[in-house]
Amino acid sequence: MQSQDVAPRPAPGSSADRSVDVEQAEAALVEHYPRLVRLAYLVLPPGLGRSRRVLTAHALAQRALPRGSASTPVIPAQNGGAGDGRDGDPGYAYIRLQVVRTALEAGLPLRLRARPKRAQLPPLLPQVWGLRLFPRSGGADELALDQRLATLSGPARAAYVLRGLERLPDGDVREVLTGSGVADAEVTAALREADQVPAAQYALLDSPEFDACLLQARPTDLMRRRRHTRAALAAAAALAVCGALVALPGGGWGPDGAAAPPYAQNPAAEAALDPGRLVKVSPAAWKTSARTDFSVWPARGPLIRDSALLRRALAVWARPGKAVHVSATPDTPFGGPAGPPQLLYAGEVDNARVVILYDGLRIARYAEPKDGTAGAALDFARVDGATGAEAGALVLGRADGNVRYLTAPWVTKAGERDLSKPGAGVMDLTLTDGITSPLASPATHTGTCTTWNVLQLTDASGTQLLSDLGELVPARLTAGRPAAPKEASGAAALRTWAPFACSLADARGQGVRTVNAWGYTRQQLPDASGAATWVCTRAETWRGDGSRVLAQFHTPGGLFGAAVAKAGDVPACGPRDPHVLAGVLWKSKGGDWYLLAAGDKATASVRATGGVTGSGQGNLLAVPTKQGAQAGLEGRLKDGRSISGLR
Template sequence: QVLRAAGVADPDAALREADGVPGQYGLLGSPEFDPCSLQARPTDLLRRRQHTKAALVAGAALVVCGALLGLPGDGWGPDGAAAPPYAQNPAAEAALDPGRLTKAAPAAWETSARTDFSVWPARGGLTGDEELLRRALAVWARPGESVGVSATPGTQTGGPAGPPQLLYAGEVDTARVVILHDGLRLVRYAEPKDGSAGAALDFARTDGAGRAAATAVVLGRADGNVRYLTAPWVTKAAARDLVEPDSGARELTLTDGVTSPLASPVQQQSGACTSWNALELTDGSDTRVVTDLGELVPARLTTGRPGAAKDASGAKALDAWAPYACSLGAVRGQGVRSVNAWEFATQPLPD
């Protein structure tokens, strides 16, 4: 219409002729000149070339890393079953360095004012295996999909805030086991020696655990049995059937604080309960009884009025526990640290 108003005889022909003329300022129509387009690239050609070279180098490095990861090998990689790292935080990196793990002196517990997990020495035959310790720390910080993670109720499962303390590193039955302590939690890392399955990571709260509560840790369970790592002040260990207190205690061997295996009641069904094994630990003149409730730290058994409860040692205390031993199955996996049996009252019933 504009062309007709201007007196053009054939407007259609004029439009076709205009379309055939090449544009002289095509650059103005490029994305660089679009005011609505965000420009995040370097504006000069030299910097673009530098970024292109960097991208090519990064791509080559990725190919090399992929090739290295694909190489055949036996056993675990440097980080084991850990997920890929997601942050480069100096504090987090320090916590994952096996060279910075803390270790208590072998005799520190003898002179320390505290007698808890913080004074346990590092034991086991693999305390110097930095590759194993590195895998344990890496899996703790970022467990991969193949890692089985368990924690007592109320226990955080995050990575360590700083270098933790090493309590144990060694072989237990068919697994390599590492026990670590960060002041508030105990952490057990276990991997099969033949690499046939994924790793396992278990957490337990230990805040406020004194001498009575820091007597033993579950090292591993296999074939219905359980092994414990005992406190350095424990001088004797024995297995005892709570259901049959008169049957006596069966002495267990202690090798560098590790007990010989004893039958665990973890898989025992309540309806078929005819016995309940407990671990009896002696420390000088004190004797304590603990039992495996399916968690990392066994539960302490006591008797007596609340507020004045004592360890379930001695004939009278064991007799008091006998009727209730099988009821312990009701609190398995509940984060229970101690269980008390209290005879509230005894009186004859009327006829």
């Protein structure tokens, strides 16, 4: 809680007053414009809507310049020194005071017999035609703070923002509010009301959610705009005929004229939250479409006509409450849909009612208990560009270590396979309206990994393997050279994956789209005990970056391989650079230690550096060494390019 001590106000005309001219105020406005717009956006009433708040915030900041010179008490811009030139700047203090004052005026209700203040009316400038502008969506914490600030009075909201964003003590906050026309009694009440919002959330005020200068654009309602354009042309013709009458003395429009109501509704936002406008694809659409993605999935489930459930799901998507558990794969945007989304499923799964929606970029899964809405959950996953096997299944629900999937309409058969045992065969899963019977999920494995169950799907194009990695969309498994990977369901691919199935645990919760395993070479062991296998696995994410590469080593007779090198965001073992070099310290059965290294077949030579020295022609290297030795690896490809070992 902030201190309630109030500094004495300087007497009028004292040395504490300082004259501010237009040039000084303009310099402060230009230098700190983004911060002043953010301040206005946060203080403005959220009921204006995000798009109008943005335009109004810019208008208030741009109208804050004095007409000539002004006098303002020097209120520190930020106690403690921000280091950006605002401390003690009377120009900034003046502009900030005007922004707060007009933002508070904008929140006052219009009165029938009172002349409206300029800030209460929609801004004439800036104007954007045909687009809605709004800040980027933040996380659940930012949304919760915005909803909490909306419940405060205007002065209390301004007090909280001045404390958190401007770092002003309560004495200076009181001076700013009093200078903005707030009565002393209201100031005291506002400070007390602002204490109800935790100060621990001050840092959220600097997030992109509240940056009215970093904006996203969406079109307005195009059909409504077309109708308005035709109406405007007709109105212009009528004005041309009646222009002489308008110019007559005593004539003209009334005080409000043709201005829209100050709190006009947003048709596009309303349509996106209307369950009656949800897109429901025909069950046969996929049969004639050239596309094999989520856009041709039909709406399935017994509750697809339950308007109350669908309305709750859409409302929670747009405005999740504090009690809703929200999760998302990394870098998946939050925020409601831009238009009516597509309904994929609505029904009861285990002990929950589940709704799955698709907006062309994301899958949103809403789940609530059968006996109420307490404990509801909202999960997001990116699926942009998903097609074929990547759009083959979605997680419908998890319970007791098992997972159920909703499969694509083109899937004809589903099964469960242990990836670590390629010869064990497939256990068939029943498909009921595209829903699989439960199968054991590896996403909940803890401790030692001994099995890794995956989903096997069959359709007209062949058979694919998908692995649950703890997210809404299972990851597609492939095998082979990075430039031309194939489905991991073939016999050779299954043998490649088997020793390394448990390495998929490293990719859980990372937003992984596909994982490819490539057995890039085999190496005869120095003690003549057989040949070891070198495999690199590369996990690609839905966001494009964040790839994860593992170099793995498997000796004869061992059940599982070992990860010997790991790297992130590197091109190695991928389609852009299908080369890899890695090494491992290995102990023979006789107790001797060796540095073993291997590159892919395009490697011409390998050299060890550091604590171990040695080199060899070709893509393999075996050098005697000691336990615990530290070594680096350098290789040269057949085209002359050098390559470094993964670490």
